[in-house]
Amino acid sequence: MTRVSYIRNLDSIRQLPESEKRELLPVVERYQFRTNSYYLSLINWSDPNDPIRRIAIPQTGELREFGRLDVSNEHTNYVAPGCQHKYPHTALxxxxxxxxxxxxxxxxxxxFMEDNDETAINLTPAIDYIRHTPQIxxxxxxxxxxxTLSTRRLTHIIEQLRAIxxxxxxxxxxxxxxxxxxxxINDPDLLDLFRRYSSPTGRIYLMTHFNVPQELTDVSLHALDLLMKAGVVLANQTPILRGINHRPTVLAKLMQQLAVAGVPPYYFFQGRPTEGNLPFALTLVESYHALERAKAMVCGLAKRASLIMSHDLGKIAMVGLDRDHIYLRYHRAREPKNEGLLMVFRRDDSAYWLDDLQQVSSKYRSDGLCTLGDQMIDRFD
Ligand code: SF4
Incomplete structure (x- = not known):
């Protein structure tokens, strides 16, 4: 059995120069650092731009001013400790x-910050809320x-949910x-749990989070295979991130390898403008181009996912772009009346987020306006 140890201190990473460790102290004081020996072993330390290094190792650019801590106002979605209810059918x-x-x-x-209390150890009120809310x-x-929870704890949560x-x-x-x-791989009890509670009448889905092809190692593929054999349905979601997976060739390789592994891409996210995330930020237009170019290189199974902004107002897909406009559509809406709403914004190549854009018009899908381009603009005007 392979043992994986946790690493909470940059001092334990011998490959990192001492000067860099000193430079990074204020960063880890602000934003916690934690990784593990398996993930570190995937880094090619001779490449300063290694993507896994950028995912796991802090950088001073995180201290540059950018965004907010809770960009999507998740704090407004709580209905019980640890339980958010934003869309009618889904509880988080x-x-x-x-x-x-x-x-x-x-x-x-x-x-991960000290004064945060958004997660809950006692999920009883949350489970009660779900039990009494039949649309979920x-x-x-x-x-x-x-x-990262113990299998015992996870079993307790899943058993309670399955009883609803x-x-x-x-x-x-x-x-x-x-x-x-x-x-x-090391925990047969976890796989038994999935086998017991994932069935044709109620599936367990595991939404994986592979960012780059380097993460799809033989060990990972083996773990994915065990999950599938235990009846778990797999799909992947990842943000598009500068310096990590923003190159179309990298994204295409990730999409194709995921499809081959049986983990189809589900969502590609526009990175939320979150504090500390400036080094990874791409504008909407950059993300859209990267994904569209990547899609042109892969088979249909690999490219079913679209580019989504997880905004306070809902999940908003970027569905088109022309010389003057950006086209967005509600994929999931906080307000049911906005479900499917198509919106047109002035093109702004410096915009990171919906809030940076200036709206031109909007129209409901029920009006039959599902096509994009000049024809639709005429009708909007
Ligand atoms: S992206 Fe997911 S795995 Fe990574 S730190 Fe956040 S919650 Fe954890």
């Missing part, structure tokens, strides 16, 4: 503030990374298959 349980490796670009890095048919376990008849789908958002696949 923040069940831990721990991860197997903290990603430097994390949009929930506020959870799927529950997403997140955090933090739920697979209207909860059909349980989703687990986890980067464990990428950052510590041994957690899955």
């Amino acid at each position: 349980l923040l069940c831990t503030e721990m991860c197997a490796s903290f990603c430097r670009f994390c949009f929930r890095k506020r959870l 048919n799927n529950v997403l376990l997140s955090g933090g990374d739920p697979l 008849p209207h909860v059909k789908i349980i989703r687990i958002g986890s980067k464990i298959p990428a950052v510590n696949p041994h957690r899955i």
Whole structure:
């Protein structure tokens, strides 16, 4: 059995020069550092731009002013400790503030800060809320990374959710298959848990978080295979990140390898303008171009996902771009009346987020306006 050890101190990383460790002290004082021996072993230390290094190792650019800690105003979604309810059918349980490796670009890095109390150890009020809210048919376990919980604790949560008849789908958002696949391989009880509670009448989905092809090692592929054999449905979500996966060739390779592994891409996210994340930020136009170019290089199975902004108002897809306009559409809306709404904004190549754009017009999909381009603009005008 391969043992993986946690690393919480930059001093333990012998490959990192002493001068760099000193330089990074104020960064780790502000934004916590934590990784593990498996994930570090994937870094090519002779390449200063190694993507896994950029994901796991702090950089001074994180201290540059940018964004907010809770860009999507998640604090407004709580209905019980640790439980957010933003969309009618979905509840989100923040069940831990721990991860197997903290990603430097994390949009929930506020959870790892000392005074944060958004996650809940006692999920009883949250589970009660879900039990008494029949429209919730799927529950997403997140955090933090739920697979850092003990299998016993995870069993307790999943058993309670499975006892609620209207909860059909349980989703687990986890980067464990990428950052510590041994957690899955070494724990037959975890796989038994999935086998027991993922069935044709109620599936468990694992939303993986592979950012770059280098994370799809043989060990990771083995862990993914075990999950699939245990009846878990897999799909991947990743933000598009400067210096990590923003090159179309890298994205295309990731998409294709994920499709081959049976983990189709689900969401590509526009990075939220979160504090500390300037080094990873891409404008909307840059992300759109990167993804569209990557899509042109892969087969249909690899490119079903679209570019999504997880905004306070809902999940908003960037669906088109021309010389003068950016076209967005609600994929999920906080306000049901906005579901499917198509919106046109003035093109702004410096915009990172919806809030940076100036709206021209909007129209509901029910009006039959699903096509993009000049014809639609005429009708809007
Ligand atoms: S694994 Fe997910 S929650 Fe944890 S640091 Fe990375 S992005 Fe954030």
